[in-house]
Amino acid sequence: MNNRQFEKIKNGQGFIAALDQSGGSTPKALATYGVPAHSYSGEDEMFDLVHEMRTRIITSPSFDGSRIIGAILFEQTMDRKIEGKYTADYLAEIDIVPFLKVDKGLADQENGVQLMKPIDDLDEKLRRANERNIFGTKMRSVIHEPNESGIKDVVDQQFDIGKRIIDYDLIPIIEPEVDINSENKEQCEEMLREEILKHLNALPEDEHVMLKLTIPTKANAYKELVDHPRVVRVVALSGGYSRDEANEKLKENDGLVASFSRALAADLKADQSDDQFDETLKDAVDSIFDASVNKN
Structure with a gap:
């Protein structure tokens, strides 16, 4: 494990950019960017276009390690290059720690x-992640209702796979998302916290995870997880909130930093000039950084 990257993720000031849209979510991401489905033919063209979009984001002057501590990549992005370097190596050069999305939906x-x-x-994917100098991984489940058995199954699955990831000397981001539209969101979050704590308390001292969680309804509901010695960092997904709303909610939670996707890139457009694109991205990065480090 890269100790310098571990220290950056654990104690660095900033947030994690989620650039990991996969096959199912890529068409929507491109459409938001201003590239409709009728403008490309087949998956190869689609993934070429989304890599161009990600490359434009990553090479923007506003995308650097002074405000962004990590970036989550889709598998194809890991295997592609930016300015002649594999994406993870390019990110490391600008002091951003690379993660890989490993789930299949x-x-x-x-x-x-x-x-x-x-x-x-999974084993083949993790072996390649090591070859590509990836630091950690991310995998997502979703909780819709406060069902004790269901939430236990989600957390059990996440930690079971997480331990396999740790065996490859990678840090897993455990992501049991709570649907922001759940009628019993706060109750789901209370149950989720308790299940996660059971697993964290059972981890040996030399094993660590990260957590990626929906911003809780009750401020600081996850503070016990933030402070847990087996947790490297707790990051928050925007979950469908607008950037402004997600930022305001994030500010209420001590120790929680952003890992936004849509809330980061929503205003970026293919037809923007480079100056317009960079300024738009800078506004997003600055606001998310501020919400991650400056708490109410």
Whole structure:
């Protein structure tokens, strides 16, 4: 493990950029960027275009390690290059720590939750992540209802796979998202916190994880997780909130920093000039950085 990157993620001032849209979410990301589906043909062209978009973001002067401590990549992004360097190596050169999305999407809802689909090529993916100088991973489940059995299954699955990831000397980001539209969101969060604590307390001293959680309804509801010795960092997903709303909610939570995707890139457009693009990204980066480090 890269100790310098570990220190940056644990104690660095800033947030994590989520640039990990995969096959299912890429068309929507491109459409938001101003590239409609009728303008490309097939997955190859689609992924070429989304890599161009990500490259434009990553090479922007506003995208650097002074405010962004890490970036989460899609598998194809890890295997592609930016200015002649593999993406993770390019990020490391600008002092941003690279993570890899490893899940394959969500299973159908059952017991009020959506588990992850089986990751049948996980070992091969983690081996390649080591080759590409990836620091950690991310995998997402979703909780819709306060179903005790379902939430336990989500957390069990996340930590079971997380321990396999730790075996490859990578830091797993455990992401059991609570749907912001859940009618019982706060109750889900209370149950989730308790299940996560059980697993954290069972980890040996030399094993660590990160957590990526929906910004809680009750401010500082996850403070016990933020302060846990087995947790490197707790980051927050925007979950469908607008950037302004997500930032305001984030400011209420001590120790919680952003890991935004849509809230970071929503105003970026393909037809913007480079100056317009960079200024728009700078506004987003500055506001998310401020919400991550300056608390109410």
